[in-house]
Amino acid sequence: MVRVAGITLLALIVAAFPGSAGVPAAAPAQSASFDCAKAGHPLEKTICASPKLRALDAEVAAAYRERLALIFDKQAFRGQQRDWQQILRTRCASKCDAAAVEADYVQQRDSLRAPLPENYEASYKTADVATLTINHVDARRFDFTLIRDREGETLCKLPGSDGEAGAVATLASPANASWSAGACRIDFTLKRDAGGHVVAITTAASSGCKRYCKGAFGLTDNFTPANNWVAGNQ
Structure with a gap:
């Protein structure tokens, strides 16, 4: 192995080209649907602290946008989503239980993906x-x-x-x-x-x-x- 100032050539290649030479590059972290740098509410902080919750938040936001594009009664549908979000924020007014938040998000994601007459x-x-x-x-x-x-x-x-x-x-x-x-x-x-x-x-x-x-x-x-x-x- 060729060395350059004590560093192997392989190490230089890997540093320059992540994922090369059989070394996988780290997958980018899933972002939430909002800017975690501006998280202030306990619910937002709980979501941003968990990769799973960040991913679920993004999934719920995407499912909501897709359903909203189809739905005729957009006013009532937006109201349902606002109610869901407000209930979550109220429950997390001072402290959030991450497991409970996850359960709420999974339920809402599945509900948004299901038929809605x-x-x-x-x-x-x-x-x-x-x-x-x-x-x-x-x-x-x-x-x-x-x-x-x-x-x-x-x-x-x-x-x-x-x-x-x-x-x-x-x-x-x-x-x-x-x-x-x-x-x-x-x-x-x-x-x-x-x-x-x-x-x-x-x-x-x-x-x-x-x-x-x-x-x-x-x-x-x-x-x-x-x-x-x-x-x-x-």
Whole structure:
């Protein structure tokens, strides 16, 4: 081995090129979703002191951003995340238990990655109520169920039976989506506020959709959000 002033040439190569000569370079530490140099709250300090918690914090933040990009009722969804964060901070007002924080983070991460149905409702002065339930497939598609009932009696239901394939609508734009099967077509108009939050959904059903309903009842309606998502750590 060649020596330079008492240092082996291999040592010089490794110093210049970490990970070379069969010596693996150290993996970069996982960063939290916030600047640990500015951590002041006991919760932030607890997270920054643990590589596992820093990684979980980053995972939760990424899962939240991905879900927020898909969700229509962004206002209620942001509220659920704020509630979850506030509960954590309150529990850690003076001292944090790292194991408890980890359990909360794992629960929230898994909750954000799981399906989250959105509920919209159209109510009337009469006893019948229509509900629209949405599950996002991806950024362009969502499956939905439309039901109108009256005191336990089903007046309309799309899909029509438990054995029927689900109805998947496609977004043509942020404001318009549609679904069709045979003679039935449902057009969705999404009214959004300046922040992209859907404040109302209008459904327009073609005459061919009558087969999903009884009598004169129909699936054309105006729906507003009816989501009250609860923080998972409550």
